[in-house]
Amino acid sequence: MKPRLCPLDHEPGKALRATPYTVPVSTTAAPAGSQIAEITSSDASLRRFLAGLPGVDQVGAEARVATLATRSIKTSAKAFALDLAIRMIDLTTLEGQDTPGKVRALCAKAAHPDPADPTCPPVAAICVYPDLVPVAKDALTGSPVHLASVATAFPSGRSSLDVKVRETADAVAAGADEIDMVIDRGAFLAGGYSEVFEEIVAIKRACVSPSGGPNAHLKVILETGELVTYDNVRRASWLAMLAGADFIKTSTGKVSPAATLPVTLVMLEAVRDFREATGRQVGVKPAGGIRTAKDAIRYLVLVNETAGEDWLDPDWFRFGASSLLNDLLMQRTKLRTGRYAGPDYFTLD
Amino acid sequence: MTRLAVRKTYKLFVGGAFPRSESGRSYAVYDAEGAFLANAALASRKDARDAVVAARKAFGGWSGRTAHNRGQILYRIAEMLEGRRSQFVDEVAAGEGLDRDRAQGVVDESIDRWVWYAGWADKVAQVVGASNPVAGPYFDFSVPEPTGVVAVVAPQDSSLLGLVSVVAPVIVTGNTCVVLASERHPLPAITLAEVLATSDLPGGVINILTGNAAEVAPWLASHMDVNALDLTGVDDQAQAADLERAAADNLKRVTRPPVRRPDWTADPGLDRLTAYLETKTVWHPIGI
Numbered sequence: 001m002k003p004r005l006c007p008l009d010h011e012p013g014k015a016l017r018a019t020p021y022t023v024p025v026s027t028t029a030a031p032a033g034s035q036i037a038e039i040t041s042s043d044a045s046l047r048r049f050l051a052g053l054p055g056v057d058q059v060g061a062e063a064r065v066a067t068l069a070t071r072s073i074k075t076s077a078k079a080f081a082l083d084l085a086i087r088m089i090d091l092t093t094l095e096g097q098d099t100p101g102k103v104r105a106l107c108a109k110a111a112h113p114d115p116a117d118p119t120c121p122p123v124a125a126i127c128v129y130p131d132l133v134p135v136a137k138d139a140l141t142g143s144p145v146h147l148a149s150v151a152t153a154f155p156s157g158r159s160s161l162d163v164k165v166r167e168t169a170d171a172v173a174a175g176a177d178e179i180d181m182v183i184d185r186g187a188f189l190a191g192g193y194s195e196v197f198e199e200i201v202a203i204k205r206a207c208v209s210p211s212g213g214p215n216a217h218l219k220v221i222l223e224t225g226e227l228v229t230y231d232n233v234r235r236a237s238w239l240a241m242l243a244g245a246d247f248i249k250t251s252t253g254k255v256s257p258a259a260t261l262p263v264t265l266v267m268l269e270a271v272r273d274f275r276e277a278t279g280r281q282v283g284v285k286p287a288g289g290i291r292t293a294k295d296a297i298r299y300l301v302l303v304n305e306t307a308g309e310d311w312l313d314p315d316w317f318r319f320g321a322s323s324l325l326n327d328l329l330m331q332r333t334k335l336r337t338g339r340y341a342g343p344d345y346f347t348l349d
Numbered sequence: 350m351t352r353l354a355v356r357k358t359y360k361l362f363v364g365g366a367f368p369r370s371e372s373g374r375s376y377a378v379y380d381a382e383g384a385f386l387a388n389a390a391l392a393s394r395k396d397a398r399d400a401v402v403a404a405r406k407a408f409g410g411w412s413g414r415t416a417h418n419r420g421q422i423l424y425r426i427a428e429m430l431e432g433r434r435s436q437f438v439d440e441v442a443a444g445e446g447l448d449r450d451r452a453q454g455v456v457d458e459s460i461d462r463w464v465w466y467a468g469w470a471d472k473v474a475q476v477v478g479a480s481n482p483v484a485g486p487y488f489d490f491s492v493p494e495p496t497g498v499v500a501v502v503a504p505q506d507s508s509l510l511g512l513v514s515v516v517a518p519v520i521v522t523g524n525t526c527v528v529l530a531s532e533r534h535p536l537p538a539i540t541l542a543e544v545l546a547t548s549d550l551p552g553g554v555i556n557i558l559t560g561n562a563a564e565v566a567p568w569l570a571s572h573m574d575v576n577a578l579d580l581t582g583v584d585d586q587a588q589a590a591d592l593e594r595a596a597a598d599n600l601k602r603v604t605r606p607p608v609r610r611p612d613w614t615a616d617p618g619l620d621r622l623t624a625y626l627e628t629k630t631v632w633h634p635i636g637i
Contacts, residue, residue: 339598340398342574343405 036278040242043194050193050239056230056266065261068305069298078297082332083121085296085324086113087314090148090285092127092322093349094155094253100135102349103128107139109347114329116345117336123325124314125178129154130171137175148178148219152203155223155252157182161199168206172216179207180320182221182252183236189227193239200243219247219285219318224263225255233263237270247283253320258288261302268306281310287320293331296324322349358388359535361396361559362542364403365552371395376560378535381446389535392560394568397527400556401574404498404525407553412495412523420470422549423521427463429544434460436540441509444534458614459513466517469622473522477623481630488633493626495523496602497576500569502562504582508534510613512541515581518621520554527556527575529566531582535559563588570595577602577625581611 039049073081091110093102107126114120125146128136133149140147149171153159168179181203187195200220207216220240224233240248248267251258264286271282284307290296296319303311311317326349330341358375360367372393378386390396411419430437434456442452474493481489499519504511508531519526530538542557558565562582570578570592578596583589583606596603604624 339571339595340401340568340573342572342599344599345573 036242040197046193046197046239046242047191050235053231053234053238056234058230058262061230061262061265065265065298065302068301069261071298071301073297073301079332079335081297081300082293082328082335084312084314085293085300085319086328086332087121087124088318089123089325089328090125090127090287090318090320091123091325092253092287092320094127094129094150098129098132100132103132103135104139105347106349107136107143107145109325109349110145111140111143113325114332114346117333120329120332124318127178127180127320130167130174130176133171133174133176146178147176148180149174149176150180150182150252152181152199154180154182154221155254157184158186161202164199165202165206168203169210172207173210176216177214178217178219179203180219180221180249182223183240185223185226188232188236188239193235196236197239197243200240200245204244217246218244219249219283220245221249221252221287222267223252223255224250224259225257230262230266233266234270237267238274241270241274241280241282245282247285247318249285249287249318249320251286251288251320253288256289259286259290259320261298264299265302265306268303268311271311272307281316283316283318284311285318285320290319290321291323291327293324293327296321296328356385356387359390359539359559361390361392361400362539362546362555362557363396363400363553364406364556365546367542367546368396368399370560371399374560378444378533380443386443386536389539389559392529392558392565394565396558396560397565397568397572400527400558401498401500401569401572403553403556404527405574407551408495408497408525410551411520411525411554414523416471416474416523419521419523420467423463423467423470423517426544426548426550427460427467429548430460430463430541433540433544437509437537440534440536440540444508444536445506455507455510459510462510462513462617463517465617466521466622469518469619470521473619473622473626476619477626477628483632486634486636488635489630490633491628491630493522493623494629496625496627497524498574499524499526499577499579499625500566500572500575501526501528501579502566502582503528503530503538504611504613505531505533505562505584506610507531507613509537509541511582511611512538514613514617515579515621516555518617519579519625522622522626524577524625525554525556527558527569529562529569529582530557530559532559532561566592567595570601571598573599575599575601577604579604579624580606582606 039045093106110123110126122145125148126136127148130149136147151168151171152164183196204218207218209215222236227233237248267284275281303317326346329346333341360369370390370392374391375388376391378389380386437456438452441455478492483489501515503515538557545555578601580589589606593603
């Protein structure tokens with residue numbers, strides 16, 4: 001675990017947590033590290049393992065997030081949370097109408113979200129369609145902002161494996177250092193777990209950098225809005241992690257409901273239990289429908305309470321969002337200037 | 350048999366809904382003789398913030414309506430005011446300590462004032478707009494456009510006629526507003542909110558906050574998403590100067606408090622209508 005920077009002496013991140021986070025809603029009967037290979041060795045064993053995961057207490061999970069959502073985060077803790085949330089944003093534009101100009105504008109915003117305030121940190125990454133990766137790569141030269149690309153026939157995932165692998169490899173070759181793939185929900189819901197597993201493994205392989213640089217990080221989109229139940233979310237989370245996902249992501253943003261707090265809770269529990277079992281840490285990215293700073297802070301509280309402080313870092317937790325950034329900037333400006341900010345003073349995007 | 354008195358606790362009017370104050374606070378409202386009338390919500394700065402968000406959200410739709418349609422909606426509100434006339438008379442009489450006849454006169458004047466402003470909806474552009482003679486092959490014309498979100502501190506003493514006289518001219522031209530009602534006599538403003546909620550006025554065009562203007566007004570004055578500030582109800586000149594200074598940050602239009610206590614029954618003129626208008630001038634090529 002690399003040390004985390006804390007901007008203030010008394011470590012305001014602690015204020016996000018008023019009660020110990022060691023009280024989980026439910027725990028998974030976690031496999032020991034050596035068992036992982038055995039679980040994934042055959043379709044039957046994979047199926048047995050996923051079916052054997054304990055069910056999610058739906059009422060409990062919803063009550064838990066409702067309680068956590070009432071926590072009040074103020075003053076220095078709020079300033080810390082706002083800056084952290086900005087650093088965690090994957091600034092996203094995934095529209096048919098995206099133009100190179102729009103992507104360049106978004107890249108400029110990613111590097112300097114608030115031009116009026118040089119102390120404002122850059123966002124974590126830009127997220128675009130694969131064909132716009134070269135444009136974004138060019139625009140991001142010299143900035144610390146990562147470049148993520150969706151791939152694998154986003155958002156539906158309805159294409160052949162060859163096409164998906166080829167699309168991923170293209171995006172990586174064009175300079176994407178993070179790949180957001182979608183799982184085949186149809187196969188998952190039909191019970192074809194090993195099919196989904198093999199696909200993630202294949203895409204993971206396609207993430208290898210052709211130039212010998214570091215491999216692209218793989219984020220696996222579960223599209224929880226289509227998985228229907230929390231039990232399915234838990235199974236899909238484990239399936240993706242077993243297959244080698246570096247991140248598990250809630251949604252594409254094209255399906256409603258997108259990210260919700262209970263779904264994120266289930267996924268945070270999964271990554272926590274997975275690290276306990278295997279020692280490998282996996283990140284979580286809620287995406288879609290997170291529009292206000294208040295929402296974002298609720299997610300941060302949830303992260304701290306469920307997975308723990310290790311995940312309170314842009315390397316391990318991200319927000320897939322576009323309009324969220326402006327609200328964070330307005331809240332940040334309000335804290336700095338003492339007066340309410342208006343949307344007229346921030347970019348339209 | 351004696352009936353059990355119903356002790357009312359009124360709420361705010363924000364975005365077409367009636368929320369409690371975010372702060373959970375309320376305060377007692379007394380009549381002119383000091384007898385308890387009701388409880389009113391004591392708005393906080395966060396209520397003001399929410400009200401500005403609601404007003405901003407409503408602005409596009411309200412300013413985009415045709416002037417005729419805005420006028421019709423205002424006439425409809427006047428009808429509803431008429432329907433609540435006896436309630437208004439009671440509240441004005443109790444709050445301002447007027448006898449029934451005088452209170453009735455004030456309510457009549459208020460409704461007439463509303464109707465008078467409603468009529469201006471589709472006429473103001475003819476009066477303050479212009480087609481300008483220019484030295485070139487252009488058809489050049491100027492039209493009035495609404496400023497945006499206007500924060501209004503309503504008069505403290507004239508709780509209905511004063512309120513109507515500051516709110517109607519703001520919204521009739523397409524602005525939306527956040528109104529801080531009279532602190533000591535908020536009941537007519539609360540009843541006006543009930544009238545608005547049951548009329549055709551879209552939610553958020555008028556947002557009414559009750560409480561302490563000295564506490565809430567500075568937040569509206571410094572708010573970067575508020576376009577104009579009406580300080581008519583601020584009695585303290587030093588405080589008005591502070592508010593005006595805070596409003597300068599984003600170049601809000603400011604209406605200063607009147608030097609003398611205004612006579613609300615006098616002919617209002619067009620000043621309040623035109624105070625919250627911007628002039629848009631268009632150069633249109635001709636003869637090509």
